[in-house]
Amino acid sequence: MLAAERRAHLLELLARTGKVVAKDVAADLRISEDTVRRDLRDLAAEGLCQRVYGGALPVSPAVVDYDARQALASDGKRKVASVAARLVRPGGSVILDGGTTALAVARALPRDLACTVITHSPTIATALIGHPRAELFLIGGRVFKHSAVACGAAAVEAARNVSAELCLLGVTGVHPEAGLTTGDADEAAMKRALSARAADTYVLASSEKIGTASPYRVLPWESITGLITDADPRDATVGRLRTLGVDVLAAD
Amino acid sequence: MLAAERRAHLLELLARTGKVVAKDVAADLRISEDTVRRDLRDLAAEGLCQRVYGGALPVSPAVVDYDARQALASDGKRKVASVAARLVRPGGSVILDGGTTALAVARALPRDLACTVITHSPTIATALIGHPRAELFLIGGRVFKHSAVACGAAAVEAARNVSAELCLLGVTGVHPEAGLTTGDADEAAMKRALSARAADTYVLASSEKIGTASPYRVLPWESITGLITDADPRDATVGRLRTLGVDVLAAD
DNA sequence: CCTGTTCTTGCACGATGATGCATGTATCTT
DNA sequence: AAGATACATGCATCATCGTGCAAGAACAGG
Known part of the structure; x- marks a missing residue:
């Protein structure tokens, strides 16, 4: 050796x-x-x-x-990621948020898929270097250490210059009343900026996030196209979301 | 055979x-x-x-x-990186180029050094996530796969909004007549843009790069402050650089 | 066909690097 | 405090490396 x-x-x-x-x-x-x-x-x-x-x-x-x-927790996340990755069509463009679930999506993308990926996460960008046919665009800005993504005014500003068909957003809380929430105000603003640049926004939420809420609101239910989760479709919370008009994509 | x-x-x-x-x-x-x-x-x-x-x-x-x-970073790169890392003072700011040598510099930075690092490399940003006291600023743009850095017009534009005391630049060729060179035109432009935003620019060049030249000129000798290399200080090429007024920092 | 040149290959040799063991010291656990 | 475990260091040994050299192959020119 x-x-x-x-x-x-x-x-x-x-x-x-x-x-x-x-x-x-x-x-x-x-x-x-x-x-x-x-x-x-x-x-x-x-x-x-x-x-x-x-x-x-x-x-x-x-x-x-x-x-x-x-x-560890990847089972649910991997399922969610796998469904989310299938939303990315050949030749299509996607805005990928940061976080572990989004990272799982990046890893779940076929290695030779020709698509455009826009991200504010250096981790995700690094993970996609090995995808020869993927066009990569990095949104810069001050890097917020906790979640390893570019945030802040510069990043929001940079996000204004991109657009895509699809935005895949990670959050920490998914709650019928509180909506989509996360733990940091800057991050929430960043997620809003990203979502605004895409025609459709899907939220990635493995089952442990369903029914929980974090301090900062990202978006109300009306602003998103759908939710991808591995939670049981008959779950009460999921049911309530569906009555709110959220398109729930089941992952399992 | x-x-x-x-x-x-x-x-x-x-x-x-x-x-x-x-x-x-x-x-x-x-x-x-x-x-x-x-x-x-x-x-x-x-x-x-x-x-x-x-x-x-x-x-x-x-x-x-x-x-x-x-x-696998070569021994030379490690030595060069170690010297370069010592140029970063507590509380100081540095623009870090991409490439394996620059990555070695990032790794050589003390874990609890309080400093500002500006980079256009997602790889380097990822490597520095673990440095709790380092302020990180990511320059975004189209990611050039070969060397895993953000390049192009958007990146050059974003670089205009930063400044630092020090810029550590990686190149692929260091030659007395050809100057500092690299293998891609966009990358060369990006390196110029980065160097222009720092008071001092030092070039990282492990010994195997000394005396070689690549297609695209990055900067002439007058534009840089010094060169950090592990090549023998008595080497003929290094000697010629010194007569051109280049401050050579020996790494060994 | 011969001859001189160049290139390749294998060997010898000294230099350098890597590894495991022994020893004494530091650190953890009880 | 004492025993156990992990550690750094020096050292002996063996593997690998680079270089110089010579024998042979390939080749060009006469």
């Missing part, structure tokens, strides 16, 4: 499971713990991981959070 | 299995390891593979996992 392979393995392990235990990896790869420790030391020196007693942790909890959440 | 056959075999192996171990191939084809090494060296010089201790890995992001590629 090449040294570079080992290092890649460690990084992959770090990203996937969120931690590396020197002893386990050594036993796993049949190499000495010293070598693993040396590798981890080197990676840490480059800022690719954080050394801790017994092993190493990822540099950024936020990023792992992403991957971990992606891996 | 023809030399061209060997090279084709190596590339095929690289694409299919994701790696080449010099020893194995030599035994397999009944040729000396020296020949394999020479082939790999040549392929690497043409940018067709990434040389590592013991063999080689593919260079294409499509084949290799992105994290793995980051781990």
